[in-house]
Amino acid sequence: MxxxxxxxxxxxxxxxxxxxxxxxxxxxxxxxxxxxxxxxxxxxxxxxxxxxxxxxxxxxxxxxxxxxxxxxxxxxxxxxxxxxxxxxxxxxxxxxxxxxxxxxxxxxxxxxxxxxxxxxxxxxxxxxxxxxxxxxxxxxxxxxxxxxxxxxxxxxxxxxxxxxxxxxxxxxxxxxxxxxxxxxxxxxLKTRTVEVIEAAPEDLDLEEADIIVAAGRGIGKGEAFGNVQALAKAIGGSVGATRPIIDWGLAEYERQIGQTGKYVAPRLIINLGISGANEYTAGMEKAQQVIAIDSNPRVRMFRFADLGVVGDVHEILPLLISRIEEHK
Ligand SMILES: Cc1cc2nc3c(=O)[nH]c(=O)nc-3n(C[C@H](O)[C@H](O)[C@H](O)COP(=O)(O)OP(=O)(O)OC[C@H]3O[C@@H](n4cnc5c(N)ncnc54)[C@H](O)[C@@H]3O)c2cc1C
Incomplete structure (x- = not known):
């Protein structure tokens, strides 16, 4: 055989x-x-x-x-x-x-x-x-x-x-x-490569991304997803998400990380309002550095985090984005 x-x-x-x-x-x-x-x-x-x-x-x-x-x-x-x-x-x-x-x-x-x-x-x-x-x-x-x-x-x-x-x-x-x-x-050949165009970092395929900013249910259905995209843009990252975000239609399925989504290995992943269910962490265990922001200090995601921030993403995200923009 x-x-x-x-x-x-x-x-x-x-x-x-x-x-x-x-x-x-x-x-x-x-x-x-x-x-x-x-x-x-x-x-x-x-x-x-x-x-x-x-x-x-x-x-x-x-x-x-x-x-x-x-x-x-x-x-x-x-x-x-x-x-x-x-x-x-x-x-x-x-x-x-x-x-x-x-x-x-x-x-x-x-x-x-x-x-x-x-x-x-x-x-x-x-x-x-x-x-x-x-x-x-x-x-x-x-x-x-x-x-x-x-x-x-x-x-x-x-x-x-x-x-x-x-x-x-x-x-x-x-x-x-x-x-x-x-x-x-x-x-x-029926297809020929005419030009290779580099994707903007936030649109980069998650499997290729060096930095990922991932959104979970904690960001809610409102405008916060726009802030997730803004943070990704500010630090040259690609946007990832958990299943609830895909189910809500905020992001395309190709942005889902986890057992039934993409398997990623970035240098840095920032998890925003993500509890850290097995099915999600299975897809990001190979990330080198993990930052997590969550309002619940006992959430499983913090076990995977090199830096854990306990707080409300709705308050932290705008501050973080404006501070990064200042430093640029
Ligand atoms: C067979 C199977 C396959 C699956 N495959 C996948 C998969 O590939 N990918 C995937 O992601 N899931 C998958 N799931 C679903 C998975 O089990 C979880 O339900 C999902 O990952 C939870 O997503 P979440 O962390 O965004 O949401 P939740 O578990 O609801 O977590 C939300 C988090 O946000 C925090 N939060 C709430 N409000 C705020 C706030 N204002 N500020 C800060 N934090 C806040 C909460 O404390 C909580 O920790 C699968 C499930 C099954 C059964």
């Missing part, structure tokens, strides 16, 4: 969620009781010694495709490369950690290979009877779906990053890195 995982990497570093996928792949192999291996697929520029370290997490071989036009994610190019390798072999499944990029990529590959695809998976199993089963939250975590997927051709499973476990290296062996020859003719 060959379990495939997709490597998320940035600036020559493999992202933590990829190691979490190795643990999922290992579990599937153990549960199958069959001999097998884990194959990783890496696309785009990443150094071979970096890919070799995947061996420490149980990966036997890495298939690596990198060519001109793969410096940054381009859906058509990456999908062609991935479809090429998937169709040459017979993996049991392809596991990915869900990001905006892998979501786009997986849909393209599933359509081209005519395979089953599950996004936002919390659990995935391959049974002895040859079934592929997955569980995923729907209706923003208010319901869960049990899914049965066609096991052949190999289903593609996108895991919610928050369910992927922190995984430590367990062996010394290096993975074998096989370079996959891949070329793409620029004139055959």
């Amino acid at each position: 060959d379990i495939w995982i997709y490597v998320n990497h940035r600036e020559d570093e493999i992202e933590e969620t990829t190691f979490g996928l190795t643990a999922e792949a290992q579990r599937l192999l153990e549960e199958s009781g069959q001999p097998g291996r884990i194959t990783a697929v890496a696309l785009g520029p990443v150094a071979v010694p970096v890919l070799e370290t995947l061996g420490h997490y149980g990966v036997e071989r890495v298939l690596h495709a990198n060519t001109d036009g793969m410096e940054r994610y381009q859906g058509e190019v990456f999908a062609q490369a991935l479809v090429g390798v998937v169709q040459q072999e017979t993996p049991a499944c392809l596991l990915m950690a869900q990001t905006a990029e892998t979501e786009d990529l997986a849909q393209r590959v599933a359509a081209s290979c005519d395979t089953a695809l599950v996004t936002r998976a919390m659990n995935f199993n391959l049974t002895a009877e040859g079934k592929a089963l997955a569980i995923r939250p729907v209706a923003n975590g208010y319901l869960f779906e049990d899914l049965e997927l066609d096991a052949c051709p190999a289903p593609i499973v996108l895991f919610l990053p928050a369910v992927l476990l922190d995984t430590a290296p367990s062996r010394e062996t290096a993975a074998e890195v096989n370079v996959v020859a891949f070329e793409v003719a620029a004139e055959d």
Whole structure:
């Protein structure tokens, strides 16, 4: 049995969620009781010694495709490369950690290979009877779906990053890195990148953001959300939110942090009127510095905070914004 995982990497570093996928792949192999291996697929520029370290997490071989036009994610190019390798072999499944990029990529590959695809998976199993089963939250975590997927051709499973476990290296062996020859003719592409435009920090994708200002139910339905956006703008941060804020329609779903939202790892996150429910903190545990402002001194969020401020966000926010503006 060959379990495939997709490597998320940035600036020559493999992202933590990829190691979490190795643990999922290992579990599937153990549960199958069959001999097998884990194959990783890496696309785009990443150094071979970096890919070799995947061996420490149980990966036997890495298939690596990198060519001109793969410096940054381009859906058509990456999908062609991935479809090429998937169709040459017979993996049991392809596991990915869900990001905006892998979501786009997986849909393209599933359509081209005519395979089953599950996004936002919390659990995935391959049974002895040859079934592929997955569980995923729907209706923003208010319901869960049990899914049965066609096991052949190999289903593609996108895991919610928050369910992927922190995984430590367990062996010394290096993975074998096989370079996959891949070329793409620029004139055959249906989309071309004309210009790369830098997003304003407050609109930046939460997964990319260095600073996040996150709003919770404590900010209320009134004008305070405007102050949250103003604070984010003043300090060059991106706006995040808890589920109640999304439910109220104050922010788009793509701004939700947590188990059923985005999984973020900023240098700084400022949590405003957020109690710190498990489902929220699961998505922000990797933040380096945490500031929390809440009126309740016993709130769980303070356990995660490097700096906790007890007070009313409606009073503190305007003062904070004007003080920051003064210092600018
Ligand atoms: C399966 C499942 C998945 C879920 N997924 C997610 C998810 O991905 N993301 C997510 O966020 N939630 C998720 N939830 C919901 C989660 O359990 C919590 O209900 C939610 O995170 C609470 O959001 P909150 O902290 O904004 O609100 P609350 O828990 O209501 O907290 C509001 C906070 O504001 C404080 N406050 C009130 N007024 C003020 C004031 N004037 N000034 C300062 N502080 C004030 C209060 O003291 C309180 O601490 C999920 C739930 C389930 C069951």
